[in-house]
Amino acid sequence: MTSPSAGPLTLTQLPLFPLHTVLFPGGVLPLKIFEVRYLDMIGRCQQLGAPFGVVTLTEGEEVRRRAPSAQGAEPGFVREGFHPVGVLARIEKLEKPQAGLYLVQCRGLQRFHINRREQLPHGLWTADVTLDPPEPNLPVPDHLLPARQTLERVVEGLAQQGTPDTHPVPTPHQWDDCAWLANRWAELLPLPLEMKYRLMSLDSPVLRLELVADLLDRMGLQD
Structure with a gap:
């Protein structure tokens, strides 16, 4: 190389x-x-x-x-x-x-x-x-905080089940990073493979998280 x-x-x-x-x-x-x-x-x-x-x-x-x-x-x-x-x-x-x-x-x-x-x-x-350059660490905008809060509840629930080392949300947690939050949701959601690929290939972490938040709303998964 x-x-x-x-x-x-x-x-x-x-x-x-x-x-x-x-x-x-x-x-x-x-x-x-x-x-x-x-x-x-x-x-x-x-x-x-x-x-x-x-x-x-x-x-x-x-x-x-x-x-x-x-x-x-x-x-x-x-x-x-x-x-x-x-x-x-x-x-x-x-x-x-x-x-x-x-x-x-x-x-x-x-x-x-x-x-x-x-x-x-x-x-x-x-x-x-x-x-590509590493994705920038961008804070989560206020209008996307429900996506963060919902994932925090998911991780807390998994931890209470006694499986902190095997649940599908890798550590370290970076709750205030748009890219990290969007990527973890895209991994967890039952989306078609092509949609997951399109999310991954988006250059903007904020846009990726906005699309994920829209999917969460459609699925009734966040308040």
Whole structure:
């Protein structure tokens, strides 16, 4: 991976993990790794202390599969497609319960935009990407405070159930940060994958939180 000394930060040959999920900055993503292409990727990232990129699938499956072939034709693989905006993931925990299996916990970092992508012979995708700057810490406006207060009640209720280490709202809590609050709600709400992706890819944290607050109102989830 390389980066220029000035201008937007870029990474070359960033390994990608296309998934049927959306990783948000600050979010926690558990993964069960058993495909050779990803065992190798995770092993290298862990060894180098380097991130990988999580992108959202638009076509194909998470596990590489053979495609039906015409009679006499060489079998190929099912096509994989994914959105052009993703999020860097940093490995926080890695366990090896048995040969050929990794249990990994990752944390979302900052967003990136794909400039060029390539699939290697063994199936791993890599890309040259431009990193977005970290999202600014913007205080929650007064008209969006109900979204914060509702999430605080959700977290308090989960803590009372005795599951503070396993509930889906990662720590540290940043209640007065628009981006953090919007991202955590977008993870929790039962939204279509495409809508989650559109929320993640929005540049404005305040707009993202406003859209989330509108969804909460429509669902009757906040006062």
